[in-house]
Amino acid sequence: MDLKDKLLSSFMAFEDTVDVNLPVHEVRTEAIKNFEAQGFPTKKMESWKYTSLKGLLKSDLSVFPKKETTLEYKDVKKYFIHEIESYRIVLVDGVYSSQLSETSHDGIDVCLMSAALCKPKYRLIIENYFNKTAEADGLTSLNTAFSKEGAFINIPRGVVVDKPIQIIHFSTGIEPSLMLQPRSLVVAGENSHVQIIERHQSLTANATLTNSVTEIFANKRAIVDYYKIQNDGEAASLIDNTYISQQQNSHVSVHTFSLGGKLTRNNLQFFHKGEHLDSTLKGVTITDRKQHVDHSTLVHHAQPNCESHQDYKGIYADKSTGVFNGRIIVEKEAQKTNGFQQNNNILLDDTATINAKPQLEIFADDVKCSHGCTIGQLDDEAMFYLQARGIPEKEAKALLMFGFANNVLESVKIPQLKQRITKLIAQKLGVDLGFDL
Amino acid sequence: MAYTEEELKKELETKEYEYGFYTDIEADTFPVGLNEDVVRAISKKKNEPEWMTEWRLEAFRVWSEMEEPEWANVKYKKPDFQAISYYSAPKGKPKYDSLDEVDPELLDTFKKLGISLEEQKRLAGVAVDVVMDSVSVATTFKKTLAEKGIIFCSISEAIQEHPELVKKYIGSVVPRKDNFYAALNSAVFSDGSFCYIPKGVRCPMELSTYFRINQAGTGQFERTLVIADEGSYVSYLEGCTAPMRDENQLHAAVVELIALDDAEIKYSTVQNWFPGDKEGKGGVFNFVTKRGLCETNAKISWTQVETGSAVTWKYPSCVLKGDNSIGEFYSIAVTNNWQQADTGTKMIHLGRNTKSTIISKGISAGKSQNSYRGLVQINSRAENARNFSQCDSLLMGNECGAHTFPYIETKNKSAQIEHEATTSKIGEDQIFYCNQRGIDTEKAIALIVNGFSKEVLNKLPMEFAVEAQKLLEISLEGSVG
Numbered sequence: 001m002d003l004k005d006k007l008l009s010s011f012m013a014f015e016d017t018v019d020v021n022l023p024v025h026e027v028r029t030e031a032i033k034n035f036e037a038q039g040f041p042t043k044k045m046e047s048w049k050y051t052s053l054k055g056l057l058k059s060d061l062s063v064f065p066k067k068e069t070t071l072e073y074k075d076v077k078k079y080f081i082h083e084i085e086s087y088r089i090v091l092v093d094g095v096y097s098s099q100l101s102e103t104s105h106d107g108i109d110v111c112l113m114s115a116a117l118c119k120p121k122y123r124l125i126i127e128n129y130f131n132k133t134a135e136a137d138g139l140t141s142l143n144t145a146f147s148k149e150g151a152f153i154n155i156p157r158g159v160v161v162d163k164p165i166q167i168i169h170f171s172t173g174i175e176p177s178l179m180l181q182p183r184s185l186v187v188a189g190e191n192s193h194v195q196i197i198e199r200h201q202s203l204t205a206n207a208t209l210t211n212s213v214t215e216i217f218a219n220k221r222a223i224v225d226y227y228k229i230q231n232d233g234e235a236a237s238l239i240d241n242t243y244i245s246q247q248q249n250s251h252v253s254v255h256t257f258s259l260g261g262k263l264t265r266n267n268l269q270f271f272h273k274g275e276h277l278d279s280t281l282k283g284v285t286i287t288d289r290k291q292h293v294d295h296s297t298l299v300h301h302a303q304p305n306c307e308s309h310q311d312y313k314g315i316y317a318d319k320s321t322g323v324f325n326g327r328i329i330v331e332k333e334a335q336k337t338n339g340f341q342q343n344n345n346i347l348l349d350d351t352a353t354i355n356a357k358p359q360l361e362i363f364a365d366d367v368k369c370s371h372g373c374t375i376g377q378l379d380d381e382a383m384f385y386l387q388a389r390g391i392p393e394k395e396a397k398a399l400l401m402f403g404f405a406n407n408v409l410e411s412v413k414i415p416q417l418k419q420r421i422t423k424l425i426a427q428k429l430g431v432d433l434g435f436d437l
Numbered sequence: 438m439a440y441t442e443e444e445l446k447k448e449l450e451t452k453e454y455e456y457g458f459y460t461d462i463e464a465d466t467f468p469v470g471l472n473e474d475v476v477r478a479i480s481k482k483k484n485e486p487e488w489m490t491e492w493r494l495e496a497f498r499v500w501s502e503m504e505e506p507e508w509a510n511v512k513y514k515k516p517d518f519q520a521i522s523y524y525s526a527p528k529g530k531p532k533y534d535s536l537d538e539v540d541p542e543l544l545d546t547f548k549k550l551g552i553s554l555e556e557q558k559r560l561a562g563v564a565v566d567v568v569m570d571s572v573s574v575a576t577t578f579k580k581t582l583a584e585k586g587i588i589f590c591s592i593s594e595a596i597q598e599h600p601e602l603v604k605k606y607i608g609s610v611v612p613r614k615d616n617f618y619a620a621l622n623s624a625v626f627s628d629g630s631f632c633y634i635p636k637g638v639r640c641p642m643e644l645s646t647y648f649r650i651n652q653a654g655t656g657q658f659e660r661t662l663v664i665a666d667e668g669s670y671v672s673y674l675e676g677c678t679a680p681m682r683d684e685n686q687l688h689a690a691v692v693e694l695i696a697l698d699d700a701e702i703k704y705s706t707v708q709n710w711f712p713g714d715k716e717g718k719g720g721v722f723n724f725v726t727k728r729g730l731c732e733t734n735a736k737i738s739w740t741q742v743e744t745g746s747a748v749t750w751k752y753p754s755c756v757l758k759g760d761n762s763i764g765e766f767y768s769i770a771v772t773n774n775w776q777q778a779d780t781g782t783k784m785i786h787l788g789r790n791t792k793s794t795i796i797s798k799g800i801s802a803g804k805s806q807n808s809y810r811g812l813v814q815i816n817s818r819a820e821n822a823r824n825f826s827q828c829d830s831l832l833m834g835n836e837c838g839a840h841t842f843p844y845i846e847t848k849n850k851s852a853q854i855e856h857e858a859t860t861s862k863i864g865e866d867q868i869f870y871c872n873q874r875g876i877d878t879e880k881a882i883a884l885i886v887n888g889f890s891k892e893v894l895n896k897l898p899m900e901f902a903v904e905a906q907k908l909l910e911i912s913l914e915g916s917v918g
Contacts, residue, residue: 046508332835347850350817356845358856365832365862375815375847375854 003057003179004039008032010063011145018148024117027131031144038138050323050355051265051294056209056237061179065093069172071203073100079201080166083416086197087165089151093172094180096149100168109154110165113183116152125154129187133215133245133271140241143213147183150214153196157189157219164195164414169212171236173204184214188222188250195225195414202236207262213241218250220274225253225413231260231424234289241267248274248303255412256283257421258293259428269298272306272334279308284405284421286428287320287352294323301334310341313405317348324356326371332363341371346378346404398431470519473497476624479523483593483627486600496613496623503617510808510840511777513748516687516722523625523658581641587671588633589644592660595631602633606664610693610730610756618689619726622658626691629660634669634700643898645674659690665700665735674901676707686711687722688746694729694737698759701736702729705897706753707905710745717775717804720747727751733759733788740896742905743770743780752810754783757791757819764793767893771909772805772837781811781842786819786852795826798890801837808840813856817848828858831889883910 011032018025040057041048071092080088087110090100096112103111109122116122117130131147134140151167169182188194202208218224230238238261244252258264270279285293299308314322328339345354358371378400386396402409402425412418426432476497480490505515582589588599596603613623634640665671675692688710696702704727713720723746729737739753755764766782784793793813801807809828830839841858863885871881886909887894897905 335835345847347847347852350848350850352848352850354845354847356843356856358841358843358858360830360841360858360860361838362830362832362840362860363835363838365835365837367832367860367862369860371841371856371858373843373845373854373856375845375852377850377853 003061007063007142008036013064014146014148019118022118024126024130028145028147031131031136031141034136034141035138035145038141040138047296047325050321050325051263051292053263056263059177059207061177061207061209062175063179065095065175065178069093069174071097071100071170071172076100076170076201076203079168079170079199081164081197081414081417081420083420084414085163087163089165089167090170091149091168091182092170093174093178094149094169094182108156108159108161109152111152113150113152113185114148116154116185117148122152122154125187129185129215129217131215133217133243134213134241135243135269139211139239140213143181143183143211143241146181147213148181150182150184151186152184153186153194155188155192155194155222158191159189160193161195164197164417167196167198169200169210171202171208171210173202173206173208175206177207178209180208180210180212182210182212184212186214186216186224188216188218188224190220190222192219193223195227197227197229197414197417199229200232200236200238202233205233205235207235207237209237209239211239211241214243216242216244216252218244218246218252220247221249222247223251226255227412227414227417228254228256228266229421229424230256230258230264233260234262236261237263239265239267242269244268244270244279246270246272246274246277246279249276250274251278251280253280253282253411255408256295257424258283258285258287258295259424261291261293263292265294265296267296269300270308271300272303275303275305277303277306279306280411281308281310281312282408282411283312284408284425285312285314285316285322286401286425287316287322288318288428289320290318291320292323293320294325296323296325298327298329299339301328301330301337301339304333304335304337306334307338308340310343311408312343313408314343314345314354315348315401315404316345316352316354319349319351321352322354324354324358324373326357327359328361328369328371330360330362330364330367330369335364335366337364337367337369339367339369343371343373344404345373345375346401347375348377394429395431398426398429401425401429469522471497471521471523471625475523479625479627483596485593485596488600488604489596492608492613493624496620497625499614500617500620500624503614503620505617509750509779510806510810510842511748511750511779513722513777518621521687523627585638585641586635587638587640588631590631592626592629592631592662595662599631599633602664603631603662606693606695607660607662608693610695610728611691611726616726618724619691622660622689622691622726626658626660629662629690631661632663632671632673634665634671636666637668638666639669640671643672643674645676657686657688657690659688661690661692663693663702663704664695665697665702667697668699670701672703672705672898674705674898676709676901676904688724690725690727692725692727692753696729696731696735696737696762698732699734700732701738703738703898704729704740704753705901706739706741706743707901707908708741708743708745708749709908711747712745712774712776713747715774715803717747720776721745722747723749723751725751727753728756729754729764730756731759731762731764734761735759736763736765738765738767738896739782740767740893741769741780742893742897742901742908743768743778744908746778747776749776749778749780751780752782754785755793756785756787757793758787760788761790762788763791766793766795766797767896768797769800769890769893769905769909770798770807770809771800772802772807774803774805776803776805778806779808779810781809783812784814784824786813786815786822786824789818789820790822791819792823793825795824795828796892797826797828798893799828799830799839800833800886800889801830801839802833804836806838806840808842809858810842812844812846813854815847815849815852815854819849820851822849822852824852824854824856826854826856829889830858830860831886832860832862
């Protein structure tokens, strides 16, 4: 039985674990039909031209974790940005861990999707926002069908959240291979401000496939900073679907740091629902071995006077593959749009591959849109300069790579997070530069 | 009183296709439809050798199993391939020794097009292999070329007289099963041009061919094969205009260029097929496969000015097989009214130290859609490959669209690739500046568009540059941004 059939047949078993009388269940049944019709994406689809899921889908993935596991905080402390105070939503194998989490209902809601889906007081929010901006493609539909647990963040109007929120998904590797479907929802009310750090982490070398969907709604003048740390183990694969709907004057930025994992696919889509808003998409990707990282972004400019900024840096070594598929659509109504897209790549080995496809689709005339894409190497002269001053080759390379990625690192607004990412990058490059950049 | 935007728009809309006229020459036309017998009949009609007939039939078989591609960013009503006549030749074709013997009506047609043969022969020094409804009717300057050993003739003539060359190279760059339209062309191509430049010869003149679609309901399937032997150089010009028609006409040409070691081919196109009227009715479908192969140190340069056709679908490409080979692509694509263009290039870097440059300028006006689609592929063995791509789009009016779909695939760490694209409109301040200096809006736009396209226009041979500039103005005047 292939994975698709397995998932379809396990939907009945899934129905036993949730309240089927809730209106949200209609959304789920609709979605499973949709998934049945569309199935998993194949390389024949234009947006999946360079990324194949074939290998992953062949492995025998279990769809539900068979038993619950608990983790000790001391064992997993290193995966948190523990230097700062934060709210925490922690899921272990897709199940909420109350012991590791620190949720809140004090003025804001930082809690669980499962709670939000069934508690009457959240009914209105779920009705208004749940699955309202997500695309109905095969993978997202699959997630919607099995949506049960994840993070639920609701910031009322005018609230500036006092500390960042960390969402961490652990997979313990108790099962030999596991498929997870976390579903999260972030609603930022008018004039609110929230910072969120998200991480997927597997704790053993057993395979996992996470098909995550996050919906973010930024109402008028809201500011949302979202950071994704993707530094998972060698056997972990992640399909991360993030859909953002923005109202006027809102600012949403998403930073994605892809360092680990076997196959990582980021679907990041911005939809503009108001004027004068700003979307920022930035990312640093550093890969080696046989890693495969695919960034597929979409900024849909549908309203006038909006801006979008994209900046993706990639460094690919060994037999790794990088994909950048950036798409900007400017509708006829979206006059005075400023859309910028930048994608720079460095290839370190002849066995590494980069496939870039920066697309512009423009239907309005009074716009400023540009994209730039480069592929090159580290500058020989710069390397010589550093080595002539006694910096060993490896460190010199690392320094130049830090310089290359600096534009993106600089815009991280939480200092401790920036430090952590810098350390992770240094670790990835196998260097100790002895100072914080 | 100043020329207002409305007036300009009006004028543009009512601007009829200047070259829309129809030459009444009796033609020898096949009944509509396509099957193996038709392919055989075309081959027989052209008195082709057995191997050529077989080659066509194989192409037909491949084609019958293929499906029409749909990935391009264009929308059109698919042509009914069984409703097209696949052969049409001017009747009773005599062999002319001089231009005086050519049907005066035909000569008149060319005069209207501004391609007066005599004049060109006398002044411009251009040898013209005129293709009218698929069969060559006049070839000039053959003698001068023959002295140098250059072969420049119609492809059917080449099949008769130089079968070894044709056999060796036809389908070597664009294989029959390359794509739907290439397969169709391989099966039914009626005529086209053939050019061979011997070793070390620099072709003394610009070679040029004018294609015309004339007979109602006949598709045009041209086949061009240019071979530049080691160390040779040739500049080849191709231009076309078509008379006004109500139904859509299909044009599926195949152009193959082969540049052997140290050779250089410069291929320039001015394309001005009938684009359809202002309601988007009629117009030519231009589905063309153009590809060149570069051996060591060879260079192929494509320059194109695309102003016509209702639907354009064309990607002149370079396969940089040899070390140190160079590929260039310079393009201006102008779309107006309901035109759709999906055009660009492919640069396949296989050899070491290969270089490619892509400059693409897209101008969209009216309700048109203009797409750049390009591929830059660096193979893992292509050390020190270098590519520079620039795609600029200019939008006029808010009902048109400009799109960019670049594909960049790199498998070698020493590759250096730059790609940049911009989209903008003509600045009001620029127009204002010109107006202030007494240049009316229409002239100002022509000026700005010419400046925008200068990098590409500069690459055209003199004879074409003038015509191209004129075309740009005709296609665009009045489309105030």
